[in-house]
Amino acid sequence: MHGSRITSVGHYQPAGVLTNEDLAAMVDTSDEWIRSRVGIRTRHIAGPEEPVDELAWHAGAKALAAAGLPPDGVDLVVVATSTAVDRSPNMAARVSARLGIPAPAALDVNVVCAGFTHALATADHAVRAGAATRALVIGADKMSSIVDWTDRSSCVLVGDGAGAAVVEACEPGQEPGIGPVLWGSVPEMGDAVRIEGEPPRFAQEGQKVYRWATTQLPPLARQACERAGFALDEIAAVVLHQANLRIVEPLAERIGAVNAVVARDVVDSGNTSAASVPLALSKLVERGEIVTGDPVLLFGFGGNLSYAGQVVRCP
Template sequence: MRIPDASPGAKVLAFGHYQPANIVTNDDLAKTMETNDEWIQSRVGIKERRIALEGESEVDMAVQAGGKAIAASGLAATEIDLVIVATCTPESTIPNVAGRVAHRLGIGAPGAFDVNAACAGFCYALATASAAVRGGSARNVLVVGTEKLSQWLDWTDRATAVIFADGAGAAVVGPAETPGIGPVVWGSAGDKSDAISIKDRNSFLTQEGQTVFRWATTALHPVAREACERAGVDPSELAAFVPHQANLRIIQAIARKIGADNAIVADDIVLAGNTSAASIPLALSRMIERGEVQSGELALLLGFGAGLTYAGQVIEIP
């Protein structure tokens, strides 16, 4: 038995992102529920968020982000042979999102599947893409995180409606002579699975905010440090720390504990809200676009959320 076309390494070739045009501010939310700008910013750090326009789906957003990532990679759509979409908010479970995204982007007959690890989904999908390239199962992979959380929210519930938002981020993964995506450190805390949930198809998303906050601020910094250790990288070498954009207080707490003193810490949540599986690629793509990080530098990604699931890896910035 042999493994054809295997690659010694895999790397991210490019990122792309998409945000809906509809901006919802804290003052907008204060008109429909008991809240205000100061209350929201002091608890989660959000000033505004993007919400999908009427008729705009998670597939539409994924196509926009994925198309930008492919264009930036220099590849043709026909050179992509696997599409992985991370999402926990599809409008329907069949057909999957990945196959529809691939078709609309002109990617012919790729492998196509969805991953639901909620807010950790992009890191799970990225690790799977890296393994597929290194194992010879795929040559070039499109990985997309896309979420339309707005369709699963009770817009009178300030515990959730002030936090979650819509958007998409994408990356193209291809072969490399040396690894550009480090080993993933992943896991779950199923005993806390009820902390973030949607009970059934007729229910809204609910969240036990304090449970999630305590877990995230105590359990995740060792995961981040282990991801660095497995990649052979000292946290001081990181140019960026890009955690899931869950809550600004959680982001700041984890950042203080991992020792990445030289890294820029992504704070996309302030203007984008919590976009679940889309948040990491969306935040890093925007950092690259603004010139805050440079090609060849190292970034630590750390996803965590409903499940409760978590995953982290170090990547080389394209």
């Protein structure tokens, strides 16, 4: 049980971009209204020919290429998503087939916006237990397929995309690069974020989520840092679920990691659910805002009012 580390990341967003001005032509809204309430300028929207597994495949392929890892080097694929259309084959199996991964354990995780951090913890636990040596962990969602485009309170929020990470076992004596997870949920408030009905539609109680996130999550995030053995002033970056800039900014401030870069990818990508944490992390790495070895706090939260967070070392 040597622990695990992230060795590479990758991300993908569809080419289609929907601006606030575009939305103003669809529903009763405006650029000023959207920016003042959620801080979003643009979001990427997948076309009808771009299913969730295609988004996940692109991100996973980039992460594998960045790691210099051939497909047959992966023995576990975990995909976090809540927007899969079919029940079987699952997204992990579809992505594995697209990537040519020959015989992985392939499982999906549906914890909505906290999906990626749950999936990352699952892969870390599998590696620690000796059940896997190299895992591909992906968060991917096509939120545009489940939103009501006539409801301005929800359609202004969402975007599509995917982010991925390669997780490998540490060498004996090597410090783990993925810290202990802190996870849990508030089941009695689970209906605050919903994807329900036929066809399924995304809805949420925005004020309830805002109050819960900004008051209840800061001490939990600090506890995740403590479990990993880091003081708050040692954290180089904070990557929260990109729900809404009006949640991300006060939550990051209340966590108290004063020296940290705060991911604000929601401004350009919208809320991409399970994709938001790995998408934002991969962009920070790509832009050089964090460097190899930097301790980064990841914290996902949302649907089910579930949460999961851990400190990872930047690949």
